[in-house]
Amino acid sequence: MNRYFYNISGGNTRSLLPSSVAALLDGIAKIVPAALLVDIFNTIYRAFAEPETGLNIGRLWTVSVVLLVWLAVEYAAYTSLYDKTYKAAYSLAASGRLSLAEHIRHLSLGFFGRRDPGDITNLLLGDYGQVEHTISHNVPQLISAIMLPVLALGGLLFLDWRMALAMFVAIPFGALLLWLTDSVQARLSENHVKAKNEAASRLQEYLAGIREIKAHNIGGKRFERLRQSFDHLKRASISLEGIMGPMIMGAMLLTRSGMTLMIFAGSYLLVGGTLSLPVFLLFLLVGTKVFEPLTVVLMNYGEMRYSAYSAQRIMDVQQEQPLQGTEAARPHAPIEFDRVTFGYDADKPVLKELSFRIEPNTITALVGPSGSGKSTVTRLLARFWDVQEGEIRIGGRDIKAMDPASLLEDISMVFQDVYLFQDTIGNNIRIGKMDATQQEIEEAARRACCHEFISRLPQGYDTPIGEGGSTLSGGEKQRISIARALLKNASIVLLDEATASLDPENESAVQQAINELVDGKTVILIAHRLKTIQHADQIIVLEQGQLVEKGTHTELLDKQGLYARLWSLQQNTDGWRVK
Numbered sequence: 001m002n003r004y005f006y007n008i009s010g011g012n013t014r015s016l017l018p019s020s021v022a023a024l025l026d027g028i029a030k031i032v033p034a035a036l037l038v039d040i041f042n043t044i045y046r047a048f049a050e051p052e053t054g055l056n057i058g059r060l061w062t063v064s065v066v067l068l069v070w071l072a073v074e075y076a077a078y079t080s081l082y083d084k085t086y087k088a089a090y091s092l093a094a095s096g097r098l099s100l101a102e103h104i105r106h107l108s109l110g111f112f113g114r115r116d117p118g119d120i121t122n123l124l125l126g127d128y129g130q131v132e133h134t135i136s137h138n139v140p141q142l143i144s145a146i147m148l149p150v151l152a153l154g155g156l157l158f159l160d161w162r163m164a165l166a167m168f169v170a171i172p173f174g175a176l177l178l179w180l181t182d183s184v185q186a187r188l189s190e191n192h193v194k195a196k197n198e199a200a201s202r203l204q205e206y207l208a209g210i211r212e213i214k215a216h217n218i219g220g221k222r223f224e225r226l227r228q229s230f231d232h233l234k235r236a237s238i239s240l241e242g243i244m245g246p247m248i249m250g251a252m253l254l255t256r257s258g259m260t261l262m263i264f265a266g267s268y269l270l271v272g273g274t275l276s277l278p279v280f281l282l283f284l285l286v287g288t289k290v291f292e293p294l295t296v297v298l299m300n301y302g303e304m305r306y307s308a309y310s311a312q313r314i315m316d317v318q319q320e321q322p323l324q325g326t327e328a329a330r331p332h333a334p335i336e337f338d339r340v341t342f343g344y345d346a347d348k349p350v351l352k353e354l355s356f357r358i359e360p361n362t363i364t365a366l367v368g369p370s371g372s373g374k375s376t377v378t379r380l381l382a383r384f385w386d387v388q389e390g391e392i393r394i395g396g397r398d399i400k401a402m403d404p405a406s407l408l409e410d411i412s413m414v415f416q417d418v419y420l421f422q423d424t425i426g427n428n429i430r431i432g433k434m435d436a437t438q439q440e441i442e443e444a445a446r447r448a449c450c451h452e453f454i455s456r457l458p459q460g461y462d463t464p465i466g467e468g469g470s471t472l473s474g475g476e477k478q479r480i481s482i483a484r485a486l487l488k489n490a491s492i493v494l495l496d497e498a499t500a501s502l503d504p505e506n507e508s509a510v511q512q513a514i515n516e517l518v519d520g521k522t523v524i525l526i527a528h529r530l531k532t533i534q535h536a537d538q539i540i541v542l543e544q545g546q547l548v549e550k551g552t553h554t555e556l557l558d559k560q561g562l563y564a565r566l567w568s569l570q571q572n573t574d575g576w577r578v579k
């Protein structure tokens with residue numbers, strides 16, 4: 001139980017206190033009117049049983065006024081506590097979501113490789129929603145359902161221990177039945193969450209790939225995967241409800257049978273003359289108030305158990321170790337790869353014993369067949385992943401000792417497929433330096449050859465762009481991403497050459513922008529077209545994750561190895577045309 005509360009509250013059990021106290025007070029408050037009603041009944045009953053004393057009108061008035069005042073106080077207290085309870089739950093979920101999103105940002109990209117995007121979305125929205133609902137609704141009910149019988153039992157035992165025993169004797173058996181079903185419920189919840197994540201991922205994949213699905217007319221196949229995932233979700237939902245329903249109903253009937261037992265015992269004792277009618281009535285009224293929250297909790301038990309699994313998933317991610325390191329980055333320093341071995345899957349190395357050195361403020365080009373590990377080299381330098389063996393050093397210091405945020409501050413990256421946020425063009429450039437002035441943004445845009453086309457847009461720098469930059473051409477997006485990098489002014493530039501897919505006009509603009517960007521920087525360039533790197537200070541040739549050649553363009557041509565072969569291949573294909 002402790003573990004349950006600990007998980008649900010994300011380790012902050014105290015946050016559950018206000019809503020639980022509120023629920024308990026509410027439960028007690030509901031018993032008081034019942035006791036007052038019994039007092040009214042008792043006063044009237046006595047007037048008939050002892051006609052010589054007459055009806056005590058004064059007491060009736062007093063109790064009625066107390067009842068009215070009590071109801072008004074209960075209403076005021078309940079409204080305020082209700083407000084606090086819900087605000088606390090929603091605030092906890094909102095801050096929890098944000099801190100988890102922030103935590104995820106500090107994890108290595110390997111984490112994202114292990115989980116589907118649908119799974120992560122579900123974690124932040126679905127699982128937190130589930131926990132939020134449990135904190136605001138189920139936990140208060142649970143506390144009230146546990147505490148009320150305990151308090152009532154204490155009081156009722158003094159009044160009549162036989163009736164109290166009859167009323168509560170079945171509760172432990174109901175609890176035992178629930179406890180026995182716990183592992184089944186946990187397994188079914190886990191299956192259901194997995195099916196839900198799978199369906200969300202398939203749906204995301206289907207929507208993201210809709211262009212390819214239409215272009216290749218593969219709707220049927222992809223739709224089949226989507227249909228299967230929804231079918232699986234349907235079966236998991238039916239199992240969850242269908243198997244757990246009868247078990248929970250059984251526990252509920254067992255628990256509630258205490259009320260029937262108590263009525264039997266009460267009738268027997270009343271007839272035997274060892275129980276007074278007002279006491280019997282009090283047991284009946286208190287009994288309904290005590291069993292009410294118990295019934296509600298049992299009805300919601302499945303949901304609560306389910307959210308325990310959601311909370312566990314959230315805590316598992318919270319416990320994922322972020323990248324370590326505290327030292328500041330070292331700008332304009334030599335970069336060394338020292339016998340670096342790395343694989344996305346630890347058993348399948350993508351880079352093997354890779355060693356090379358890059359001098360500050362020089363241009364190094366990475367060349368090699370597709371899949372040889374060029375992008376992986378740049379990702380490791382930016383610590384998207386940490387190496388498994390060997391070291392990457394900047395300025396003689398292992399980058400594992402460096403604060404990942406500080407390291408990224410000193411690295412500008414220009415990818416082939418640029419992602420722009422659904423915001424204005426100006427704000428998309430500002431990502432390079434969040435406190436940049438408008439003048440700095442325009443200066444960077446000018447140097448990146450995009451000021452002209454931005455100025456032609458109706459709202460200039462304030463023009464909103466669609467998600468992913470869908471309203472701009474490939475070349476325009478490239479130049480905006482270069483403007484970002486220029487604004488950032490980091491000493492290391494990682495560049496994935498993208499000009500191959502651009503038209504000649506855009507290509508020359510992007511080329512000009514790149515020349516501005518690389519000036520006075522340590523540049524690592526992933527080169528797809530070898531003619532663009534003829535003047536690089538150093539060319540590193542990779543094949544299957546290993547360094548096979550290193551040198552300048554002329555040195556490598558003289559070697560007559562892989563580079564020379566790739567060069568002659570590209571020379572021949574440069575002039576290709578459709579026959």
Ligand SMILES: Nc1ncnc2c1ncn2[C@@H]1O[C@H](COP(=O)(O)OP(=O)(O)OP(=O)(O)O)[C@@H](O)[C@H]1O
Nearest residue numbers: 113344345350368369370371372373374375376377
């Ligand atoms: N996130 C990833 N998870 C698992 N494997 C990956 C991942 N990224 C790349 N790989 C694999 O690692 C190997 C090297 O990939 P990498 O992208 O570094 O090659 P590359 O030389 O840049 O290729 P290209 O020129 O086609 O972009 C490939 O076999 C690729 O399939």
